[in-house]
Amino acid sequence: xxxxxxxxxxxxxxxxxxxxxxxxxxxxxxxxxxxxxxxxxxxxxxxxxxxxxxxxxxxxxxxxxxxxxxxxxxxxxxxxxxxxxxxxxxxxxxxxxxxxxxxxxxxxxxxxxxxxxxxxxxxxxxxxxxxxxxxxxxxxxxxxxxxxxxxxxxxxxxxxxxxxxxxxxxxxxxxxxxxxxxxxxxxxxxxxxxxxxxxxxxxxxxxxxxxxxxxxxxxxxxxxx
Numbered sequence: 001x002x003x004x005x006x007x008x009x010x011x012x013x014x015x016x017x018x019x020x021x022x023x024x025x026x027x028x029x030x031x032x033x034x035x036x037x038x039x040x041x042x043x044x045x046x047x048x049x050x051x052x053x054x055x056x057x058x059x060x061x062x063x064x065x066x067x068x069x070x071x072x073x074x075x076x077x078x079x080x081x082x083x084x085x086x087x088x089x090x091x092x093x094x095x096x097x098x099x100x101x102x103x104x105x106x107x108x109x110x111x112x113x114x115x116x117x118x119x120x121x122x123x124x125x126x127x128x129x130x131x132x133x134x135x136x137x138x139x140x141x142x143x144x145x146x147x148x149x150x151x152x153x154x155x156x157x158x159x160x161x162x163x164x165x166x167x168x169x170x171x172x173x174x175x176x177x178x179x180x181x182x183x184x185x186x187x188x189x190x191x192x193x194x195x196x197x198x199x200x201x202x203x204x205x206x207x208x209x210x211x212x213x214x215x216x217x218x219x220x221x222x223x224x225x
Contacts, residue, residue, distance in 0.1 A: 065215030
């Protein structure tokens with residue numbers, strides 16, 4: 001917000017100085033020219049403020065995703081499997097999913113954060129915020145004129161390797177010792193460091209190469225058999 005106010009103050013000051021200078025040099029004609037320059041300044045100011053606002057909007061996602069920047073993905077196994085019992089469902093983005101049109105797989109991977117994780121305030125990552133996108137997909141740009149499409153791949157559920165077996169990621173806190181002093185009701189589920197995950201994924205027919213997306217970071221190379 002401070003940057004935006006500073007830019008506005010500079011633009012207003014610049015417009016005032018230019019208007020006074022043109023009025024002294026050209027008289028009434030200077031006012032016409034000053035009016036044109038004001039319109040140009042307003043247009044430029046809107047553009048600059050838009051870029052600053054976009055940077056402020058993106059910065060928290062960029063910071064949170066940095067923990068998995070340049071992360072590596074080891075594919076332990078990927079096998080065909082049956083889909084969920086539910087056939088049609090609406091996702092959070094309003095896209096209607098017909099699960100019967102997707103090819104379903106069980107994907108077993110180990111994700112290891114890159115060196116950038118040591119340089120970010122977010123030392124843990126959340127498996128529920130992972131997505132699988134087309135390998136040639138670009139990071140989210142927050143462009144208003146770009147329509148959001150349903151993803152090429154749906155992660156239906158995620159399991160984490162814990163205590164020698166895969167368990168649903170959402171219920172990981174249920175396996176904390178009851179004598180632990182932590183209040184599990186307020187416990188934030190997060191992963192620090194490498195972790196093995198198993199996912200049930202539905203892939204659109206024809207898509208054979210995917211990668212992981214975590215906020216603004218893309219990593220990995222998943223080949224669909």
